[in-house]
Amino acid sequence: xxxxxxxxxxxxxxxxVPDEISVVVVASDVDDAEVPRFYEHVxxxxxxxxxxxxxxxxxxxxxxxxxxxxxxxxRERFLGDRAVLQALRRPTRRRTGDDDDDQVPPLxxxxxxxxxxGKASHHMYFQLxxxxxxxxxxxxxxxxxxxxxxxLLLNRFVSSVSxxxxxxxxxxxxxxxxxxxxxxxxxxxxxxxxxxxPVDPGPRSVPSRFKGALAxxxxxxxxxxxxxxxxxxxxxxxxxxxxxxxxTANGLLGAVQRDVKMNAPALVPAAAYGAHLEGCLPRLQWxxxxxxxxxxxxxxxxxxxxxxxxxxxxQILEGCGRLHLIRVLNDFGIGDVFxxxxxxxxxxxxxxxxxxxRDGDPRLVVNLxxxxxxxxxxxxxxxxxxxxxxxPDVLRDRLPDVAATLEQLHGxxxxxxxxxxxxxxxxxxATGNDALRPDVVPGEPPPxxxxxxxxxxxxxxxxxxxxxxxxxxxxxxxxxxxxxPGDIASFGGNIxxxxxxxxxxxxxxxxxxxxxxxxxxxxxxxxxxxxxxRWGGTSFSTPIVAAIAARLWATRxxxxxxxxxxxxxxxxxHPHGGADPDAPLEVPVLPVSMP
Numbered sequence: 001x002x003x004x005x006x007x008x009x010x011x012x013x014x015x016x017v018p019d020e021i022s023v024v025v026v027a028s029d030v031d032d033a034e035v036p037r038f039y040e041h042v043x044x045x046x047x048x049x050x051x052x053x054x055x056x057x058x059x060x061x062x063x064x065x066x067x068x069x070x071x072x073x074x075r076e077r078f079l080g081d082r083a084v085l086q087a088l089r090r091p092t093r094r095r096t097g098d099d100d101d102d103q104v105p106p107l108x109x110x111x112x113x114x115x116x117x118g119k120a121s122h123h124m125y126f127q128l129x130x131x132x133x134x135x136x137x138x139x140x141x142x143x144x145x146x147x148x149x150x151x152l153l154l155n156r157f158v159s160s161v162s163x164x165x166x167x168x169x170x171x172x173x174x175x176x177x178x179x180x181x182x183x184x185x186x187x188x189x190x191x192x193x194x195x196x197x198p199v200d201p202g203p204r205s206v207p208s209r210f211k212g213a214l215a216x217x218x219x220x221x222x223x224x225x226x227x228x229x230x231x232x233x234x235x236x237x238x239x240x241x242x243x244x245x246x247x248t249a250n251g252l253l254g255a256v257q258r259d260v261k262m263n264a265p266a267l268v269p270a271a272a273y274g275a276h277l278e279g280c281l282p283r284l285q286w287x288x289x290x291x292x293x294x295x296x297x298x299x300x301x302x303x304x305x306x307x308x309x310x311x312x313x314x315q316i317l318e319g320c321g322r323l324h325l326i327r328v329l330n331d332f333g334i335g336d337v338f339x340x341x342x343x344x345x346x347x348x349x350x351x352x353x354x355x356x357x358r359d360g361d362p363r364l365v366v367n368l369x370x371x372x373x374x375x376x377x378x379x380x381x382x383x384x385x386x387x388x389x390x391x392p393d394v395l396r397d398r399l400p401d402v403a404a405t406l407e408q409l410h411g412x413x414x415x416x417x418x419x420x421x422x423x424x425x426x427x428x429x430a431t432g433n434d435a436l437r438p439d440v441v442p443g444e445p446p447p448x449x450x451x452x453x454x455x456x457x458x459x460x461x462x463x464x465x466x467x468x469x470x471x472x473x474x475x476x477x478x479x480x481x482x483x484x485p486g487d488i489a490s491f492g493g494n495i496x497x498x499x500x501x502x503x504x505x506x507x508x509x510x511x512x513x514x515x516x517x518x519x520x521x522x523x524x525x526x527x528x529x530x531x532x533x534r535w536g537g538t539s540f541s542t543p544i545v546a547a548i549a550a551r552l553w554a555t556r557x558x559x560x561x562x563x564x565x566x567x568x569x570x571x572x573x574h575p576h577g578g579a580d581p582d583a584p585l586e587v588p589v590l591p592v593s594m595p
Contacts, residue, residue: 462492
């Protein structure tokens with residue numbers, strides 16, 4: 001149903017990169033040397049079709065659905081332009097002060113995912129129009145609206161059209177999608193739900209406590225190798241080294257500093273987080289036009305979000321697997337699907353030595369305490385099909401068309417996750433922290449964000465310390481009743497709301513996940529006094545589950561990823577009694593207690 005809360009920040013909302021689209025092309029395999037020519041072939045054919053469609057779409061549409069599909073802004077900007085789509089370009093020089101990752105080549109505008117049997121999907125990214133592009137107020141709305149209109153237009157008229165072959169290579173368009181922002185913040189996907197709070201003095205370590213059958217299973221000796229890859233923000237190696245030398249009593253920080261090299265292997269060059277993300281700040285509060293984040297944004301950088309997540313995994317693994325922390329977000333926890341797709345495409349070869357699954361290879365678990373910033377359902381319908389959303393009769397009559405249209409919008413990410421699953425990779429992802437939004441009905445958390453919502457991903461919601469009460473901020477773990485193998489919840493802590501729309505909430509000091517932090521000051525300005533903080537969010541329940549899945553998998557390495565999901569879920573418990581014992585998160589809880 002349409003959103004019922006009027007968001008005063010609507011004109012400032014940016015969910016995807018303006019003037020950029022992703023076209024997922026399915027083709028017979030193309031030699032690496034031929035990929036640039038194939039990209040230009042697809043671009044040329046699409047530009048011809050766009051020009052034709054813009055000419056044909058002139059006139060006043062009659063129905064609400066036709067009005068939503070009308071390319072009004074596209075016609076104003078590009079009617080008569082024979083080359084609306086241009087090759088996507090990113091800066092090639094890294095910024096001063098970035099870690100030395102110049103050995104990572106610039107990202108190409110096309111990402112290839114080999115599918116076996118001579119097939120591949122090519123994720124081709126294009127920019128709309130020529131010249132320099134930034135998220136600038138004068139061009140922001142036009143850039144966003146152009147992406148919306150072109151995505152709808154191409155998915156409706158081009159994805160089913162027979163395309164001219166590239167030599168002898170047949171190809172077709174599977175889906176067109178925006179280049180969604182990937183984010184790790186409140187009111188978006190992942191976490192944190194609130195700001196971290198310092199802990200002083202802190203303990204030396206953070207022993208997790210497991211009970212019953214789960215404890216017995218985790219005590220079994222590993223017989224295979226498992227790797228956990230945390231894709232997230234990442235502090236500099238110098239920052240972590242300095243913190244470990246300063247906080248020598250923090251045993252977990254010292255162990256992570258010793259065992260985990262920051263951003264290794266580096267898969268995304270620092271230059272990829274360039275001008276196209278300028279102005280994209282985390283939404284730590286509802287009101288973005290005033291308040292501390294608006295006035296002093298640099299105080300809210302959080303490169304240690306990924307370090308905190310990696311620390312949670314490290315202490316649960318207890319040497320039963322290898323751990324990598326890989327940067328796919330900038331210091332504010334913002335990236336895009338273009339960059340993370342490159343990282344995920346490179347991940348199996350970088351960590352396992354091959355793109356194809358091989359007998360005897362280590363098992364790979366990917367922790368995503370993040371997601372794409374695709375809006376919650378009410379906002380998605382309102383933003384993408386505004387005329388239909390305002391007409392209940394049309395919405396009811398055209399519901400299948402509407403559902404199919406909205407489902408296409410994240411097809412680029414869905415294809416990447418599907419490819420990883422085909423390679424035997426287990427993906428564990430945060431469901432999101434949207435339940436405290438003013439446009440959400442209290443007590444009725446929104447559904448999980450993507451990719452946590454996919455069937456082949458283990459989505460993780462968050463409970464409070466008692467493991468019975470849903471964290472106030474947490475999205476649901478399931479859409480409705482649990483389906484096999486299902487998602488799960490675990491301890492993620494709770495937050496203390498600020499009470500003001502332009503102030504961020506903070507983690508409850510008595511109910512937050514305990515973990516490590518390297519920066520001298522915490523987001524918001526509090527000093528880091530021990531290298532320990534408490535933090536709340538589905539970002540931090542997620543690595544608990546990812547690490548447990550990895551330890552279990554090491555004892556049964558012949559299992560497939562979906563079998564591991566089912567196994568992990570078999571240890572979960574209903575959080576309380578009643579007619580719906582899993583409400584309101586709609587998933588059982590993995591019993592893990594932490595100090």
